[in-house]
Amino acid sequence: MRPARPAALAILAVTALFVSSCGSGGGAETSGAAGGASGGDGAVDYPHPVENCGEGVTFDQAPERVVLLETAPVTILDGLGVLNRAVARAGDFPAEYYDDDLNERIDGIDSLSEDLDASGHLAISQEAVVAQSPDLVLGQPDGVDRGSLASAGSNLLIQEVYCPDSAMNATYETLYDEIGTYGEIFDRGEAADELVAQLRERVDAVADRSQGEDRTAAVLYPTVGGGTTYAYGNRSMAQPQLEMAGFENVYDDVDERVFDVQIEDLVDRDPDVLILLYQGEAEGVEQAVTELPGAETITAVRNGDIHTQLFNFTEPATPLAVDGLERISERFQGD
Known part of the structure; x- marks a missing residue:
């Protein structure tokens, strides 16, 4: 879960990085999507620069050894036919995100x-990452530093909606651009274009079905067992997801991706629908909101218009956010 995105905590000594960089890991079987483990369209000249979170990242060649430090990029890599280049992964990869074939290939990585902490953040040492000798690391948990990885020969990319101090308002174009960037990096532009076309068609289909909706909604990440409840503003993928599903985000006036919310404010904004995000188990997620003092007066709670879904079905900008959009549409369309 990424309700907050603190900066990386520690820059490890470069010497230690190089000492630990001699290890290797096993990759998954070749993806069933376009392409194999090497080669590409031949349309990209290397070295190839891209920008990520305002920083230049240069690829001397298409990445061959990828380490996944978050679940979200899996469906992009699979769509481009390069998931077989993932030599290691870390974190929780819920089976509900993927079909049987993809789950089997993920299990092979x-x-x-x-290890996740109480808020759902990955706990891993930078040495363990560098030991895999990756040329690309996807995701940046605390303690993993872009500069130190670069010194060890590993590029790091973060999902754009997670960039610190980002002023970007997320849209589904954010997703399409993200796929385009991956297509450039791996020289899989044709596969990227095909994937974007398929996703556009699915998003447009939901938007067409949702015309005429005039209800409001809020997307929350409640803490089970008590604690902070987070809400998602106009810089999160929750914003375009609600818009495409025909809802107005009650927090569309908040220029943040995610922030703490008090029950009094939620009651005052009175959303017609609640979308609750979680990681791990769904048990207790709905009760973490409905049992807050005064929650029974919220229209969504009173009418039972509450939908829970795993975190990556909303954030960040990956094909899973299209799956999540369709789930929301199926739940509420025609109500």
Whole structure:
């Protein structure tokens, strides 16, 4: 879960990085999507620069050894036919996100750690990442530093909606641009264009079905067992997801991706629908909101118009956010 995105905590000594960079990991079987483990369209000249979170990242060649430090990029890599280049992964990869074939291939990727803290953040050492000798690391949990990885020969990319201090308002174009960037990096432009076309068609289909909706909604990440409840503003993928599903985000006036919300404010804004995000188990997620003092007066709670879904079905900008959009549409369309 990424309700907050603190900066990386520690820059490890470069010497230690190089000492630990001699390890290797096993990759998954070749993806069933376009392409194999090497080669590409031949349309990209290397070295190839891209920009990520305002920083230049240069690829001397298409990445061959990828380490996944978050679940979200899996469906992009699979759509481009390069998931077989993932040599290691860390974190929780819920089976509900993927079909049986993709789950089997994910299971074939070496797991470095499945340790998550109470807020859902991955706990892993930078040495464990560098030991895989990656040329691309996707995701940046605390303690993993872009500069130190670069010194060890590893590029790091973060999903654009997670960039610190980002002023970007997310849209589904954010997703299409993200796929285009990956297509450039791996020289899979044709596969990227095909994937974007398929996703556009699905998003447009939901938007067409949702015309005429005039209800409001809020997307929340409640803390089970008590604690902070987070809400998503106009810089999160929750914003375009609600818009495409025909809802007005009650927090569309908040220029943040995610922020703490008090029950009094939620009651005052009185959304017609609640979308609740979670990681791990769904048990207790709905009760974490409905049992807050005064929650029974919220229209969504009173009418039972509450939908829970795993976090990556809304954030960040990946094909899973299209799956999540369709789930929301199926839940509320025609109500």
